[in-house]
Amino acid sequence: MNTRPIIILLTLLACQIPAALAQWDARDYPGSNFDGPAFIFEEVVADIYQARGTGNLMVGSNTAIIVNDDDVVVIDSSISPAAAAALAQELKTITDKPIRYVINTHFHFDHAHGNQVYPADVQIIGHEFTYKMLVDGGSIGRTYGRFTDWMASEPGGAEGQEGLIPTPPNITLTDKLTLYRGAREIQMLFFGRGHTGGDVVVYLPAEKILFPGDLLLESMPFMGDGYPTDWIDTLERLKALDFDTVVPGHGRPFSDRERIGHLQSLLAQLWEKTGESCKQSLSAEQAAEQIDLSDHTTAFPQISGPGVPIATVERHYELRGCEP
Numbered sequence: 266m267n268t269r270p271i272i273i274l275l276t277l278l279a280c281q282i283p284a285a286l287a288q289w290d291a292r293d294y295p296g297s298n299f300d301g302p303a304f305i306f307e308e309v310v311a312d313i314y315q316a317r318g319t320g321n322l323m324v325g326s327n328t329a330i331i332v333n334d335d336d337v338v339v340i341d342s343s344i345s346p347a348a349a350a351a352l353a354q355e356l357k358t359i360t361d362k363p364i365r366y367v368i369n370t371h372f373h374f375d376h377a378h379g380n381q382v383y384p385a386d387v388q389i390i391g392h393e394f395t396y397k398m399l400v401d402g403g404s405i406g407r408t409y410g411r412f413t414d415w416m417a418s419e420p421g422g423a424e425g426q427e428g429l430i431p432t433p434p435n436i437t438l439t440d441k442l443t444l445y446r447g448a449r450e451i452q453m454l455f456f457g458r459g460h461t462g463g464d465v466v467v468y469l470p471a472e473k474i475l476f477p478g479d480l481l482l483e484s485m486p487f488m489g490d491g492y493p494t495d496w497i498d499t500l501e502r503l504k505a506l507d508f509d510t511v512v513p514g515h516g517r518p519f520s521d522r523e524r525i526g527h528l529q530s531l532l533a534q535l536w537e538k539t540g541e542s543c544k545q546s547l548s549a550e551q552a553a554e555q556i557d558l559s560d561h562t563t564a565f566p567q568i569s570g571p572g573v574p575i576a577t578v579e580r581h582y583e584l585r586g587c588e589p
């Protein structure tokens with residue numbers, strides 16, 4: 266009897282198991298010496314969760330979890346390797362099924378900088394634009410720079426960025442990709458540019474759940490990389506989907522479909538106002554101070570008078586070629 270192959274196999278397993286476990290140990294990544302859980306898991310419907318940060322560790326955006334018959338799909342990979350590894354570890358309190366797919370709704374650092382912790386056999390899916398941005402340094406560019414001070418003020422924030430290697434998807438799509446996992450159908454759809462040049466929404470037709478990333482939030486989304494006029498049209502196309510629950514990239518799940526229209530009218534008025542500001546030769550700083558969106562206070566209670574983010578105005582000026 267030849268036992269050699271068995272010994273080799275056992276040796277390989279002995280080598281691989283500790284390595285695999287270490288891969289998911291949040292304590293291995295800079296910034297992960299935090300106490301308590303990093304995430305709270307809210308069950309939206311059976312086997313579908315939204316994971317939100319507890320505040321013990323900076324995690325950036327929300328993560329959504331879809332538990333299938335044999336595996337798990339994770340939507341967005343958090344802001345750092347430490348946060349992504351913490352998610353994978355804490356997920357074990359919900360399911361022992363393996364994470365096989367990660368979907369990046371878009372390239373922003375707070376949604377995609379955890380990609381690097383996933384082993385090579387995990388399929389990371391995103392739009393081709395997302396791939397390009399993560400490969401070309403787009404996720405550590407201008408927008409990332411706007412948030413470094415904020416990150417430094419968050420638990421594990423600055424440290425969590427040490428050793429960061431922006432890692433792109435290994436599967437890309439341009440318009441549509443569908444995963445069939447057991448009984449579940451998971452659609453990834455691109456309806457046009459909006460919050461970024463490559464926002465993928467995840468849609469579960471049977472469960473009537475939409476995961477829009479940051480394309481549709483209850484609050485005002487970050488607009489510094491947006492395409493405001495396209496965004497309005499993209500949202501219009503979103504209305505064709507039959508969903509009753511939205512699980513967004515920031516904030517809690519909601520069901521009010523009227524939010525789509527609210528965001529469309531906010532985007533339209535902002536575009537109009539930055540156009541007027543440009544005509545009046547206002548600097549981006551002046552425009553950011555003066556633009557008043559108080560018409561939208563009911564739908565967006567965080568608006569309490571004049572003033573919009575400078576990133577929004579700079580982006581609009583850039584798209585208009587406005588140089589006052």
Ligand SMILES: [Zn+2]
Nearest residue numbers: 371373479487
């Ligand atoms: Zn974003």
